Amino acid sequence: MTEQHLYNYCLRMGDNALILSYRLSEWCSNAPMLEEDLALTNFALDLIGRAQAILKYASELQGGVKTEDDLAYRRGEREYYNHLITELPNGDFAQTMVRQLFISAFEFYFFTELQKSTNVTLSAIAAKTLKEVKYHLMHATDWVIRLGDGTAESHKRMQDAINYLWMFTGELFEMDLIDTVLIEKGVGVDLMLLQPKWHRHIQQVMYDATLLIPEEGFMQTGSRKGIHTEYLGHILSEMQYLQRTYPDAIW
Amino acid sequence: MSQSINKNEWPLWEVFIRSKAGLDHKHAGSLHAVDAKMAIENARDVYTRRMEGVSIWVVESINIIASDPEEAEALYEPAADKVYRHPTFYNLPDEVKYM
Numbered sequence: 001m002t003e004q005h006l007y008n009y010c011l012r013m014g015d016n017a018l019i020l021s022y023r024l025s026e027w028c029s030n031a032p033m034l035e036e037d038l039a040l041t042n043f044a045l046d047l048i049g050r051a052q053a054i055l056k057y058a059s060e061l062q063g064g065v066k067t068e069d070d071l072a073y074r075r076g077e078r079e080y081y082n083h084l085i086t087e088l089p090n091g092d093f094a095q096t097m098v099r100q101l102f103i104s105a106f107e108f109y110f111f112t113e114l115q116k117s118t119n120v121t122l123s124a125i126a127a128k129t130l131k132e133v134k135y136h137l138m139h140a141t142d143w144v145i146r147l148g149d150g151t152a153e154s155h156k157r158m159q160d161a162i163n164y165l166w167m168f169t170g171e172l173f174e175m176d177l178i179d180t181v182l183i184e185k186g187v188g189v190d191l192m193l194l195q196p197k198w199h200r201h202i203q204q205v206m207y208d209a210t211l212l213i214p215e216e217g218f219m220q221t222g223s224r225k226g227i228h229t230e231y232l233g234h235i236l237s238e239m240q241y242l243q244r245t246y247p248d249a250i251w
Numbered sequence: 252m253s254q255s256i257n258k259n260e261w262p263l264w265e266v267f268i269r270s271k272a273g274l275d276h277k278h279a280g281s282l283h284a285v286d287a288k289m290a291i292e293n294a295r296d297v298y299t300r301r302m303e304g305v306s307i308w309v310v311e312s313i314n315i316i317a318s319d320p321e322e323a324e325a326l327y328e329p330a331a332d333k334v335y336r337h338p339t340f341y342n343l344p345d346e347v348k349y350m
Contacts, residue, residue, distance in 0.1 A: 033261075033283065034282075034283075034297075035282050035283065035284065035293035035296060035297055036293075038296045038297050038300070039292070039293070039296040042296050042300060135295075138292075139292060142288065142289070142292065146285075
């Protein structure tokens with residue numbers, strides 16, 4: 001195993017947390033009610049904390065030449081490895097909650113496995129993260145069931161969100177050489193084993209919510225290679241503005 | 252007790268937080284939620300973000316019966332001139348600490 005594999009593995013995890021955190025923070029002052037506003041921004045804070053821990057570890061792996069802030073704020077679009085689903089616009093509340101359900105369910109199984117990693121830093125981060133993810137999952141599940149099994153309007157919005165987001169879920173389970181190498185060393189998680197668990201979990205929630213999983217079809221891909229939707233560039237231009245305009249600014 | 256309820260608004264809940272094991276639940280504030288489960292989740296997000304608590308109680312505000320402010324005189328003032336109800340007229344032995 002080269003350090004480079006582990007480094008890239010950390011970037012993927014860190015970027016997923018960083019970009020989703022950014023999206024969730026956009027709900028700040030815009031959520032349907034005050035209580036939910038706080039819930040979503042709490043999630044965003046959980047995620048930025050996770051991103052910081054993982055990117056800091058990534059930075060250490062490279063000898064600290066670049067800090068975690070450099071990694072977060074000074075990479076170009078093609079150097080980000082977050083799943084495409086994390087960068088999609090929030091859409092309506094239904095879309096945000098379906099996205100959260102898909103991602104949190106994935107993260108629940110992922111970090112449960114990562115706890116067993118032979119890499120002590122990753123297993124420690126996984127244990128801490130899992131507690132946060134369990135709450136995210138519970139919260140998202142509640143909303144998906146409430147709104148799916150709610151009014152005709154809320155049901156329709158939920159189903160529309162599922163139909164749109166489904167094609168971005170295949171990417172969660174994609175693996176390449178980096179995964180294979182790290183799985184062999186007992187460091188990484190075998191995503192192929194997670195997929196059926198995730199699918200069963202989602203199926204159960206959909207059943208309770210009277211919603212339908214779309215038929216298997218085309219799945220989006222790209223983030224493993226740093227290829228993104230048109231949305232990431234817009235996120236970065238705003239997120240990185242300060243560091244790009246006033247490099248090394250402190251406050 | 253009359254309370255007008257706007258049908259478009261979610262019910263109001265009162266939130267009580269226990270700050271650590273062994274202490275009482277204290278009133279923290281109120282919030283809106285459609286049912287008890289959501290009230291607990293919302294209370295967690297609104298009132299325990301800064302490690303304020305280890306346990307939450309919620310109760311729908313309409314279930315709380317309050318004393319009538321109009322009756323305050325009759326209810327509370329009679330206690331005002333009965334200072335002897337405070338245990339301040341005893342000489343405590345030195346051996347008794349923390350009183």
